Amino acid sequence: MVYYIHRIEKGLSHKHFRSGFGKSAFAELKAVMERWRESGYSTDDGTYQAAQNVIRAYVYKHRAIGKPIPQFVGEWFADEVASADKACGNEGNAGVKIVRASDKLDNKTKNYATLFAQRTSVREYAGTSVDMQAVHEAIAISMKTPSVCNRQAYRILLVQNQELVKRALELQGGWRGYDAPPVLALISVDVRSFVSVEERNEPYIDGGLFTMAFLTALEYESLASCPLNTMMRKQQERDIRELLDIPDYEVLIAFIAIGNVPESIESPISFRYKPETITRELR
Ligand SMILES: Cc1cc2nc3c(=O)[nH]c(=O)nc-3n(C[C@H](O)[C@H](O)[C@H](O)COP(=O)(O)O)c2cc1C
Known part of the structure; x- marks a missing residue:
C-alpha cells in the first residue's frame, strides 16, 4: 500500500503537474485497500489512513487548480472524494508538503x-x-x-x-x-x-x-x-x-x-x- 501511496505522492509533487495521472497506481491501491479490509485489518491504522489521505490530496489538488477529477477516482473512491475538503486537504499524513x-x-x-x-x-x-x-x-x-x-x-x-x-x-x-x-x-x-x-x-x-x-x-x-x-x-x-x-x-x-x-x-x-x-x- 505504501508503494502505491508513494507513486501517487510523487505524481502530486511534480512542478509540471499532469492532471488525471495515476490510473494504474490507483487501480493497485484500490485492490490492496480492499484486501486490507477483507483481511480484517483496522481502517484506523496510519497506513490505511495514508491511502485515504493520498486520494483526498489528489482530489484536493485537482479542485484547487480547477481540473476535473477523473471518473475512475470518483467511481472507486466515492467516500474519500466526498471527504476530501473537510478531512485533510493537504494536511494529512499523505500528499505533498512545501519545502x-x-x-x-x-x-x-x-x-x-x-x-x-x-x-x-x-x-x-x-x-x-x-x-x-x-x-x-x-x-x-x-x-x-x-x-x-x-x-x-x-x-x-x-x-x-x-x-x-x-x-x-x-x-x-x-x-x-x-x-x-x-x-x-x-x-x-x-x-x-x-x-x-x-x-x-x-x-x-x-x-x-x-x-x-x-x-x-x-x-x-x-x-x-x-x-x-x-x-x-x-x-x-x-x-x-x-x-x-x-x-x-x-x-x-x-x-x-x-x-x-x-x-x-x-x-x-x-x-x-x-x-x-x-x-x-x-x-
Ligand atoms: C536506497 C534508496 C533508493 C531510492 N530510489 C529512488 C528512486 O529511484 N527514485 C526516487 O524518486 N526516489 C528514490 N528514493 C527516495 C525515496 O522515495 C524517499 O527516500 C522515501 O520516500 C522517503 O522520503 P524522504 O527521503 O523525503 O524522507 C530512494 C531512497 C532510497 C533510500
Missing part, C-alpha cells in the same frame, strides 16, 4: 534531531549552480561513518557533466519526469577490502551507512538531495559502469541527486510508521 529554501538557511545551527527530521528528498532544484566546496565538506563529514573493521571501503563519484548525468539517470530509470540535477553522486563500495564469503553483504551495509551520513551532511550544508536506487538488471548495470567508468570490483550502492533548494517546492510527504510498529523487545 522552502528560507527554512534551510541556518541548518548549521540546528541540532541533530531537527536536522534529521527536516531532511527530505527533493527532486526539483533551483536553477543555480551548486557550491562544490559544500559537497566536499559533506563528504568530509561523512568520513566519520563507521565501517566493519574500519575498512572504509565506500567510494563516491561526483558527476557534473550534464550529458553524463542525463544518460546515467535514463539508465537508472527512477528519475522520469524530472530535469537532470546539477550534480549526481554515485556511492559504491570496493569489495577488495573484504576477505571471505561470510562478508558478502557487508559492502551494502557499510555503503548504506555512508549514504545516510552523506544525505544528512548535505542537509547540514543546506543542499537539496534525493537518494536513487541502483536496483538494476545486468545490462543496465553494465551500461552504467561503462558510462561512468566504474570498475567491476566496486558494487553500486546508490545515486544521490544534488542541487540547491528552490525558493518553494512541493515534495511527497512520505509518512513514517510509528516507532512501536517496528520495535520488538525481549526483557
